Amino acid sequence: KMATFNEKKTCSQRMENFQRFIWNPDAGELMGRTLINWVWISLYYVAFYCIMSCLFALALYVMLSTLNPYTPTYQDRLHAPGLWLGVMVRPDVFGEEGVQIFFNLSEKSSWERHVKTLQDFLSVYNKSVQFEKNCNCTRGKYYFQDSFKGPDHTKYACRFIREMLGNCSGLQDPTFGYKVGQPCFIIRMNRIINFLPGNGTAPYVNCTKVGGHSLGETETFPVNGTFDLSYFPYYGKKAQPNYTNPLIAVKFLNLERNKEITVECKVIGKEIITDNPHDPYEGKVLFRVKICD
Ligand SMILES: *[C@@H]1O[C@H](CO)[C@@H](O)[C@H](O)[C@H]1NC(C)=O
Numbered sequence: 224k225m226a227t228f229n230e231k232k233t234c235s236q237r238m239e240n241f242q243r244f245i246w247n248p249d250a251g252e253l254m255g256r257t258l259i260n261w262v263w264i265s266l267y268y269v270a271f272y273c274i275m276s277c278l279f280a281l282a283l284y285v286m287l288s289t290l291n292p293y294t295p296t297y298q299d300r301l302h303a304p305g306l307w308l309g310v311m312v313r314p315d316v317f318g319e320e321g322v323q324i325f326f327n328l329s330e331k332s333s334w335e336r337h338v339k340t341l342q343d344f345l346s347v348y349n350k351s352v353q354f355e356k357n358c359n360c361t362r363g364k365y366y367f368q369d370s371f372k373g374p375d376h377t378k379y380a381c382r383f384i385r386e387m388l389g390n391c392s393g394l395q396d397p398t399f400g401y402k403v404g405q406p407c408f409i410i411r412m413n414r415i416i417n418f419l420p421g422n423g424t425a426p427y428v429n430c431t432k433v434g435g436h437s438l439g440e441t442e443t444f445p446v447n448g449t450f451d452l453s454y455f456p457y458y459g460k461k462a463q464p465n466y467t468n469p470l471i472a473v474k475f476l477n478l479e480r481n482k483e484i485t486v487e488c489k490v491i492g493k494e495i496i497t498d499n500p501h502d503p504y505e506g507k508v509l510f511r512v513k514i515c516d
Pocket residue numbers: 327328329330481515516
């Protein structure tokens with residue numbers, strides 16, 4: 224027995240064995256199984272996958288039918304797992320170390336792009352647009368809406384018109400002060416659904432120079448750099464499709480020339496964290512400015 228087992232097979236014998244494995248006419252077997260066996264196995268797998276697909280579809284259906292379309296969507300939350308408060312600045316040209324706005328007063332092209340960014344950014348805040356989309360709200364208190372009174376099952380949002388940015392509205396001075404070296408920066412918070420910042424007192428923005436000293440004189444718009452409470456809470460993209468973020472503009476009147484200055488703007492208010500050691504970007508924005516002449 225052992226001898227036959229160890230016996231060396233010729234190549235043609237191997238071929239023959241293999242062919243027999245593929246189709247064995249004596250036993251009527253295809254690859255070691257009878258045809259009826261194969262049919263049963265196929266049926267088993269078809270049934271198995273059918274059941275799995277049905278279970279998956281059922282789970283998906285149950286999940287989708289319990290999702291409320293008015294609760295936060297992933298997109299709205301992208302920057303806000305929990306209450307992460309991101310702060311953005313415009314214009315926002317990125318350098319190696321974040322936003323850097325460098326320009327040369329004698330070169331129009333070096334500041335024109337920033338002016339264009341601001342004009343584009345503010346165009347949704349044009350009076351005509353805001354009067355069509357949003358409403359006049361009572362200032363100084365949260366604008367709660369329990370029901371969906373707007374068209375197509377939506378909620379209203381408050382107007383924010385660019386006139387509220389005064390000397391930074393780009394209306395009287397379409398160059399936002401860049402032409403004369405008194406640039407405006409616009410600050411915006413990300414949207415956080417159901418967030419009530421400030422605990423009843425409007426949060427405000429305070430910009431300081433990183434590394435001591437001062438930024439010189441500044442003007443902030445609206446008055447005191449506050450985000451009015453009527454813009455909160457935000458109910459989400461689907462519930463408040465016309466919502467536009469409130470803005471704060473800061474104008475630097477006499478920044479030191481030919482020197483790179485790092486500015487830090489923080490949102491200050493109750494329940495707003497700006498000193499998270501694990502996330503230096505929470506509740507504030509840093510940017511570098513250099514005005515050459
Ligand atoms: C600003 O532009 C002017 C004119 O092009 C040039 O002479 C000057 O050197 C520039 N200043 C700086 C700091 O690059």
